Amino acid sequence: SQTIHQWPATLVQPVGSPLSLECTVEGTSNPNLYWYRQAAGRGLQLLFYSVGIGQISSEVPQNLSASRPQDRQFILSSKKLLLSDSGFYLCAWNLLGHPNTEAFFGQGTRLTVV
């Protein structure tokens, strides 16, 4: 069966420090991968998505970047964190085409920038 791992679960970082969040998927090949952010309140906003190795699309301009060095690995990074980067970050995967699946989410990383 497929599983998605996301770490760390919680992170407290000072303003101006770098960030690296990692997400890996097991049990499937060539998934679409996504990073969502849930800011204080509730709404989820798509940050990045990737349809293949090295292919990254950004949905909103921001202080973050993403990379996909391997088929089932998706990394969210920042060179210098801002206070506004605080939030709950969720990685997700799905398959499009055949089979066509719903998105499955990791357990999330709660980031607090201080």
Next chain:
Amino acid sequence: AQKVTQAQTEISVVEKEDVTLDCVYETRDTTYYLFWYKQPPSGELVFLIRRNSFDEQNEISGRYSWNFQKSTSSFNFTITASQVVDSAVYFCALRSGGSGNTGKLIFGQGTTLQVKP
């Protein structure tokens, strides 16, 4: 543009009451998918249901049921005989279908359901 609206920010019910969570969507796509996710206090999003735009058949799964009506662009979710464990934030989401779609989800703002014992 695509949009999902969950007008109910918070709902509070007493255990065993029935509760309906509303979801209204906007899209120009002829093929699309609708989803409901549950977010318990732990934070992860738990998939509940997917519905295709060409299938308006309502669905029941245990205490959960979903009413999809294209005529009103609504995809409402009902919990029958609610339980304390149903307390969570519930999200409705929309995804485009057809070729070229990226699979990204457009989420509503979520409805916080509190079920009191």
